[in-house]
Amino acid sequence: MDDNRRYEAFVRNRITELREQKGISEHRMSLELGKSGSYIRSITNGISMPSLRELFNIMEYFDLTPTLFFAPMDDPDSLRGIIGNKLLALPDEDLEKVSLFIEWIKNKQDSCSFSALSNSLEWALLVGSP
Numbered sequence: 001m002d003d004n005r006r007y008e009a010f011v012r013n014r015i016t017e018l019r020e021q022k023g024i025s026e027h028r029m030s031l032e033l034g035k036s037g038s039y040i041r042s043i044t045n046g047i048s049m050p051s052l053r054e055l056f057n058i059m060e061y062f063d064l065t066p067t068l069f070f071a072p073m074d075d076p077d078s079l080r081g082i083i084g085n086k087l088l089a090l091p092d093e094d095l096e097k098v099s100l101f102i103e104w105i106k107n108k109q110d111s112c113s114f115s116a117l118s119n120s121l122e123w124a125l126l127v128g129s130p
Contacts, residue, residue, distance in 0.1 A: 010073050012044050018062045
């Protein structure tokens with residue numbers, strides 16, 4: 001029973017955290033989900049819990065997969081959890097740069113050197129256009 005309460009608290013807190021990062025009120029989020037204006041408030045106040053279908057809709061609203069939504073649950077202070085939360089705040093343009101950088105890190109042992117990368121289009125995208 002304690003695990004159920006922990007999961008419910010996590011869902012409530014995670015929705016609040018993501019909503020605040022997005023700078024959206026509970027009322028606005030509720031309406032944008034096609035619900036009554038007090039829908040999200042009733043979840044975050046512990047009055048109700050979303051159905052599984054509605055939880056998926058909430059995850060989609062935040063552009064998250066279930067894996068990313070629940071990632072901070074076990075260890076929110078882990079490096080992956082901290083970086084994941086920082087990534088959520090980035091605009092798509094910056095996420096593309098991060099993605100390119102990650103690809104470079106993954107491939108650097110194969111054939112990519114720093115000097116080769118600095119002369120490539122990827123590097124120009126990574127650091128931004130002058």
